[in-house]
Structure formats: structure tokens, C-alpha cells
Amino acid sequence: MAFTLRPAVASDRAAIAGFTAATFSWGDYVAGAFDAWLADPNGRLVVAVDGADAAIAMGMARMLSPRELWLQAARVHPDWRRRGIASAIDSNLESWGRSRGAVVSRLVIEDWNDAAITQVERIGMRPAGRWLVAHRPAPEIPRPSGNGGYRRPARNRLDLAPSAEASPAFMAWSTSELGRSARGLVNIGWAWRLLTVDDLERAARAEALWVSSAGWVLAAGNEGTLESGWVSGGPEELDDLLTALTDLAAERSLDRVELKLPALDWVLTALDRTGFTHRGLVLYARAL
DSSP states (O other), rough: OEEEEEOGGGGGGGHHHHHTTBBBBTTTTTHHHHHHHOOTEEEEEEEETTTOOOOEEEEEEEEEEEEEEEEEEEOOOGGGGGHHHHHHHHHHHHHHHTTTTTOEEEEEEEETTTTHHHHHHTTOOOOEEEEEEEEEEGGGGGOSSSSOOOOOSSSSOEEEEEGGGGGHHHHHTTTTTHHHHHHEEEEEETTEEOOOOHHHHHHHTTEEEEEETEEEEEEEEETEEEEEEEEEOTTTTTHHHHHHHHHHHHHTSEEEEEEEEHHHHHHHHHHHHOEEEEEEEEEEEOOO
């Protein structure tokens, strides 16, 4: 059976919602994000359609910066898999990004997803780093046996950082093991791109850059979760920074903390010590 590619339209959402309903054990997020992706001026949403012009696959790309393309949400109807559709969509999206100045494309895959890993490696994507996504409920950090059952606050409380902290934070992180392992990339939601000093300055103005004597953190609340995709600190400071993040979530009446960090042994140890659960991610990249 033949397929063709075209830009997505609003009427494709119902078909996509139908064949993605069981993507994961909990369902899928693509139908809920579909309308926002269609309206994204920096994005391209593509579908593959059958002979009746019904959507049987999709993929989304966004320009995260003038030179960086992010690929996500590749989905193919179970009856149409192993026909090269995902590769065709990737090629279409990368051509679009290249025409807008992108010199690199990236995507992320959970490390258990062997089928997706095989597909992206077949088209020339190469691993560009291993990451962890970690989370825990804010109220349930293990409490010490003493202190009347109350959890002691972190020794290094996080406070809002002024814009003047952006340059020292960037310099400290860039030369640290975390910065080198991240290859200069910052996580924003479920996308990764190169971090700049301007990013940290904007975050400070938006009250999303935090500082303590242990280091710096980017963190902001989103639908009940304190999300962080960038931490600057070393092995001796990370426990305190993680505890301080959880304290911050509690202070702001948020339910959870979620963060993404490079998968280093000492990061894993710190996450385990501070009560986070975590799973692995593989970041892929390709020069365009």
C-alpha cells in the first residue's frame, strides 16, 4: 500500500488520536498537543496518509534556535509499520529544518525502546548523550528519625537569582562535569538545545533561575510540578540541591519535582539518596 506525506490539518487529529490511544500503558499525549503544534510558527507537523487521505502516521519538528532542529512525536499506525514511513517523515522534517538554517537535528528516546532506537540509528542518528528523567512527590521525601518527625530543610536554601548571576552560573556549569556530560545542552520540557548566557538572564527575569551556596538551578512550576532541566553543581553539592528543589516545590504548594540530568554515576547515587525514582533516556543527533 502506498502512502504520501503532506502538512497536517486540523481534521487529521481524530485519526491520529485513534491509532495512538494505546501507544503507552497510559495512552499518549500527541492528540492533546496536536492543535498547539499546528499553530506553532516555528514548527512543522507532517502526516503520512493512505489512498483515502486518512492519516496513518505523523511527526513533529520545531526550530529551537536558528541552527537547531528538534524532532518528536513520531507515530505510525500499527498496520503501516516497517514500510519506511517513519524514515520518510524524518527526512521531510529535516529538509524543512535545513531550509530554515538548521545544522543539527536532535531527538530523545527512552532507553528501553529498542524499536525506536533501531529505526533512528538506521537513518544515521548517533547517540549524543545519556540522560535521566527523575521525579518524586514533594511531600514524601524521607524524614530523619529525630527532629520530631519533621524534615529538616536543605542546608543550602534556593533563592531567586538576579540577572548578574547568569554569567558566573554559565561559566561554572560549562567547565563542570555536568556541563561537559550535557555537551552544552539544556533541557526545556522534552527538548534539548545549546544553553546560552542569554537563556539564564531571561530565566532570572522570569524568576526561574535559583541560586544557593551549593550551585544554581533552573526551575519553574508547571501544572503542579516543579520542573528543572538544568542544574549546576558537583558531586558534593548535588544532594543539597536536590533536597532544596523539593523544599522549593513544597513551599510553592506543588505536588511533584521532575528533573532531567546527565546520567553520571554520582548523579544516580544522589537521586537514590534523596528519594527520586528515575529512568534512562538516550539523546540522538545528526548533522544536517
